[in-house]
Amino acid sequence: MLILCRQDITESQRWAVLDVAARAGFIAQVVGPRVIALFGDGDTRELSLLPCVAKIVDHEGELLFASRNGFRGTREVPAGPVTIGRGFTIIAGPCAVESREAILAAARTAKAAGVDLLRGGAYKPRTSPYSFQGLGRAGLGYLREAREETGLPVVTEVLDTDDIAAVAECADLLQVGTRNMANYALLKRVARAGRPVLLKRGMAATIAELLAAAEYLLVGGCPGVVLCERGIRTFSDETRFTLDLAAVPALRAATPWPVVVDPSHGTGIGAYVPALARAAAAAGAHGVMFEIHDHPEHALSDGQQAIAPEALPALVRDLRQIAGIARAAEGEKE
Amino acid sequence: MLILCRQDITESQRWAVLDVAARAGFIAQVVGPRVIALFGDGDTRELSLLPCVAKIVDHEGELLFASRNGFRGTREVPAGPVTIGRGFTIIAGPCAVESREAILAAARTAKAAGVDLLRGGAYKPRTSPYSFQGLGRAGLGYLREAREETGLPVVTEVLDTDDIAAVAECADLLQVGTRNMANYALLKRVARAGRPVLLKRGMAATIAELLAAAEYLLVGGCPGVVLCERGIRTFSDETRFTLDLAAVPALRAATPWPVVVDPSHGTGIGAYVPALARAAAAAGAHGVMFEIHDHPEHALSDGQQAIAPEALPALVRDLRQIAGIARAAEGEKE
Amino acid sequence: MLILCRQDITESQRWAVLDVAARAGFIAQVVGPRVIALFGDGDTRELSLLPCVAKIVDHEGELLFASRNGFRGTREVPAGPVTIGRGFTIIAGPCAVESREAILAAARTAKAAGVDLLRGGAYKPRTSPYSFQGLGRAGLGYLREAREETGLPVVTEVLDTDDIAAVAECADLLQVGTRNMANYALLKRVARAGRPVLLKRGMAATIAELLAAAEYLLVGGCPGVVLCERGIRTFSDETRFTLDLAAVPALRAATPWPVVVDPSHGTGIGAYVPALARAAAAAGAHGVMFEIHDHPEHALSDGQQAIAPEALPALVRDLRQIAGIARAAEGEKE
Amino acid sequence: MLILCRQDITESQRWAVLDVAARAGFIAQVVGPRVIALFGDGDTRELSLLPCVAKIVDHEGELLFASRNGFRGTREVPAGPVTIGRGFTIIAGPCAVESREAILAAARTAKAAGVDLLRGGAYKPRTSPYSFQGLGRAGLGYLREAREETGLPVVTEVLDTDDIAAVAECADLLQVGTRNMANYALLKRVARAGRPVLLKRGMAATIAELLAAAEYLLVGGCPGVVLCERGIRTFSDETRFTLDLAAVPALRAATPWPVVVDPSHGTGIGAYVPALARAAAAAGAHGVMFEIHDHPEHALSDGQQAIAPEALPALVRDLRQIAGIARAAEGEKE
Secondary structure, eight states: OEEEEOTTOOHHHHHHHHHHHHHTTOEEEEEETTEEEEESSOOOHHHHHSTTEEEEEOOOSOOSSSSOTTOOSOOOEEETTEEETSSOEEEEEOSBOOOHHHHHHHHHHHHHHTOSEEEOBSSOOOSSTTSOOOOTHHHHHHHHHHHHHHOOOEEEEOOOGGGHHHHHHHOSEEEEOGGGTTOHHHHHHHGGGSSOEEEEOOTTOOHHHHHHHHHHHHHTTOSOEEEEEOOBOOSOOSSSSBOBTTHHHHHHHHOSSOEEEOHHHHHSOGGGHHHHHHHHHHHTOSEEEEEBOSSGGGOSSOGGGOBOGGGHHHHHHHHHHHHHHHHHHHHHHO | OEEEEOTTOOHHHHHHHHHHHHHTTOEEEEEETTEEEEESSOOOHHHHHSTTEEEEEOOOSOOSSSSOTTOOSOOOEEETTEEETSSOEEEEEOSBOOOHHHHHHHHHHHHHHTOSEEEOBSSOOOSSTTSOOOOTHHHHHHHHHHHHHHOOOEEEEOOOGGGHHHHHHHOSEEEEOGGGTTOHHHHHHHGGGSSOEEEEOOTTOOHHHHHHHHHHHHHTTOSOEEEEEOOBOOSOOSSSSBOBTTHHHHHHHHOSSOEEEOHHHHHSOGGGHHHHHHHHHHTTOSEEEEEBOSSGGGOSSOGGGOBOGGGHHHHHHHHHHHHHHHHHHHHHHO | OEEEEOTTOOHHHHHHHHHHHHHTTOEEEEEETTEEEEESSOOOHHHHHOTTEEEEEOOOSOOSSSSOTTOOSOOOEEETTEEETSSOEEEEEOSBOOOHHHHHHHHHHHHHHTOSEEEOBSSOOOSSTTSOOOOTHHHHHHHHHHHHHHOOOEEEEOOOGGGHHHHHHHOSEEEEOGGGTTOHHHHHHHGGGSSOEEEEOOTTOOHHHHHHHHHHHHHTTOSOEEEEEOOBOOSOOSSSSBOBTTHHHHHHHHOSSOEEEOHHHHHSOGGGHHHHHHHHHHTTOSEEEEEBOSSGGGOSSOGGGOBOGGGHHHHHHHHHHHHHHHHHHHHHHO | OEEEEOTTOOHHHHHHHHHHHHHTTOEEEEEETTEEEEESSOOOHHHHHSTTEEEEEOOOSOOSSSSOTTOOSOOOEEETTEEETSSOEEEEEOSBOOOHHHHHHHHHHHHHHTOSEEEOBSSOOOSSTTSOOOOTHHHHHHHHHHHHHHOOOEEEEOOOGGGHHHHHHHOSEEEEOGGGTTOHHHHHHHGGGSSOEEEEOOTTOOHHHHHHHHHHHHHTTOSOEEEEEOOBOOSOOSSSSBOBTTHHHHHHHHOSSOEEEOHHHHHSOGGGHHHHHHHHHHHTOSEEEEEBOSSGGGOSSOGGGOBOGGGHHHHHHHHHHHHHHHHHHHHHHO
16 A cells, blocks of 8 residues: 655654554555555554545555556656657767767767757766776766757766766756666665656566656656667677667557657667667657767777767758657547 | 579489589588589589589578678569569558458558558468468458459468468468468478568567578579568567567668568557557668558457558558658668 | 367268358368367357267367366377386487488487487478588488387477478477477378377477467377477577576476477587586476487587587486486475 | 786775876776776886786786686685585575564574575565565564574675665675666675675676676675576566576586576576476586565565475475585586
């Protein structure tokens, strides 16, 4: 069972609820500012009389915040001056922030081509401890500079609970990556950072698990979530991952939160990125995120999956045109 | 090693080659009308002198017919009046031919909506022996009637070597299904039927294995192959299979033969089919194949993955528009 | 619905049933000598009165022959002098029959080490048309010789419906391989060959699909089926396939037919075969099948997954000892 | 490139190395107490002259600590009075610590049956935020009590960097779970806790990725690692995950660190656990970890995958017997 508390519940009232729940025979756990979960066979009568308790629901596994629950349309997620979920959002940038010069150049390229958000990792989760782990705080500074110069809002990944505040200061949208989708300790903290979050699907996560991870964020206080399909692990060895574009209509049916697709990580092959970015737009995604690199062959991480800047303007134009067709088609269907 | 024979090799010359090969210490196997494979450590001198032998190549696993081997552009595959690989080809129809009336109605709906080819199974591979296995010969007759009335060429599946001649008489394009992609006995016979083949990717096949299966057809005498991505088996349980759209640019890079996508089997969910058909067009596929059914809820097989006829005209229009954008983009890339 | 006919039904009675069914408004399909499936909304009254009809059941997808349906214990499958399902059966031999000498040598090695059945492919399904496809009829002859000399019964694969009679003449147990598990045309014919069948799990097949394929055989007249786990396609790239040993207890729970495991194809790495053969025995399998090769480095197919003959006697001893422990444990559980 | 520092390097010397590296044109990152990674094109001459630098190696992706690197045999990992990697180690206990009484009862059952280590989660990673997340600090206290009473060392999971010290105080072996295998922020901190770690394979991780995660621990200062196969995500829907027992010989070949198997999470089905625990022992694992629960039907998490206490003594006896056969077989091989 879940206790849904009133919006104005105070910290001391929450402690009182926990006390009453324990005396009533429950194991009680705070799930979010307004939600407490009860386990065991207790008696809810006294709890239901507390003034700070809005209602007690017999929860059967459904999600309170990440599911549609009857809501039609898309919940818009503001990221600085950009609103994800309104129109088609294009996020581009290098895999990692490699230097001040490189990220500034990428930001200018992106801006000139009509990209909406700048991506770039200051903290990089790498399979080997001996691979480049990102520039850290220095990288965050360069991202801030790029944002100031170009006006592009920034999305960047947070890996460590200790870095959340620093990343949140620089990023308009916090990214939780595929390796951390089920890092619930991180999700619980990121939820309290006051920033919307781009949540990548775990490479072995089902759609239901992705939505449950989003629920951790939303019940924990996160103001908005953007869900990102980025490829799953399969036997298919042609690409690094298998981009699951059926996740787009599936997520659109299940959740009101916007859905974006990352064909760079989803394939690992730059030459396939434009085709799959177009496919994502055609499938009804609210946006795409891909990597650009001025010199893919010199990238410190994942260079082979970036696309060259020259290809960007035509791709941006095609994506917006295809997204328009998809949007009209989805509208006709409703 | 492979012996490539001259185009005009006779049956008796072929026997002579096998004789010489055996005497020279090889195990020799006829792979196709013009290709003989040699195994073991023999001496090729005498073989190379035979007048019907064009050349002997030290084969290292590469495919002679299914790979690009330097060929740019697309090899066109005629299917009756339609040419697959030129423009964007839309194939639609019911999963199974269920009755004369149903397939005629579906053919008229398809024709009116601007579909290019009619699909429909007279022979159905079903997981359970107790499921409907198709109308067989009667179904082939109804397909022929539908073709005659509407002018739409027909693609239909062949399951059994004994049925190849009957199916080939009725079909403009023979389909080999996902369960039979690695049924090499069937491929070898279908290759000799004189019809182009739509070859579906095995649900656990890599791109390399799909191309090797196409090679069985092509080396065996098949005049043309259309490759079809139809979803692969993965852990993801939201859809029946995971449609691997990265296969589209991957196949386009690897082979000159046209590539089509089947989002009906690829997802198993009719509501997702339009989104993924659009995505296939955007990814650069040469066509799509999907299921339509007047009364999906009464279908004898796979009703839940068909789309309703009303949705067809708008979908056909969107697909052609998106395919145009993708084609222009691919052209710009070249 | 399914019509279950009496054991002594004649061909002309079967035609009569089909006639009555058609007149009653059904599409009727013969599934096996004694089973006819009905589709559509018809009236079963007249059918139920036919003397050759034992009963008409409202079939809801369950399997009549491949499931336990209340049967406890194991259905034994005789393969020449050996009974699979009683004790622990060890099947060994080369991947392919490569020459008369090689298969005779392998058979002697196997016999001396205490192996129960000889395996070896005369027909090989190969990914590339240019790979060695087996010795065919000649290979069958060498297998027959090996059987005569050593007394070991033989299991060998059949790929083509045209070869069933020839293979059945030589083999005590017909093998249907992983690529053909869902080749229903082949299953239907093999079912009528009068030989028990070793049916390998498709590399992308679920347990339910494997059992349904076994049902095709059993309803079609096959006297007995041995189910073989041989590895499935997954993302894991350490081994060629992922051997799914949970299939052993799962199959034992679901079906009375014996279960064997093939760790050679299941891993593709000879060095891992003994460990996984032992694991299969410990998991409760009724037997294992693995490859041996005198000179793995010279094998014409799959040499790297064979084990050397020297390792055989100790492995056979360990397997029988572990299988005894597992058998006792399973007995304690019952 | 990697700088390997002398064992006695001081903090200030490390800073000096970083200074010199930066001046020499490198991006330098501290990977562990004795290892610094260099990125970019710099000059190593001055660095190689520093007295605290042992050597500079041109690192090509190989692992320094997690790979065999020529070491034969097994690196033993002490966990309290038990040594993992010597003999066969049996780890059992409930999924979660649910109450003081329950964990004490489980510990007594385990001790009496001859189990070596007690498992039980005080912190539980759950897919839904509304599922029971464990008793936290209180749970750790109960585990400590169980250890004191029975003498069984304890393995328990750590999820959050903030809890590492508290968990390390109570646990003889820290567990990093499947969802956190690639949570590198956690691995880097856990490495410094001074405790050996049981590292579970990520449900979508390759063997190479598991070893690279172990390398994060070992280069970071962790005294010893036990690798745990616990099932991977595949299409196979019979069990919750697919237990990949080929990982056992694969890991034994690649690393000297001990390998254990968790058939409870690997299948999610208690009835299959004994069969797969035996299989793990037969495959050469150094131990198994499985769940027991007095009342599986009342478990707050994962009850359906636990085995009943009555089955424990016979299972423990079988496991030790089979492990003995496997150990002898592996010895014969060497």
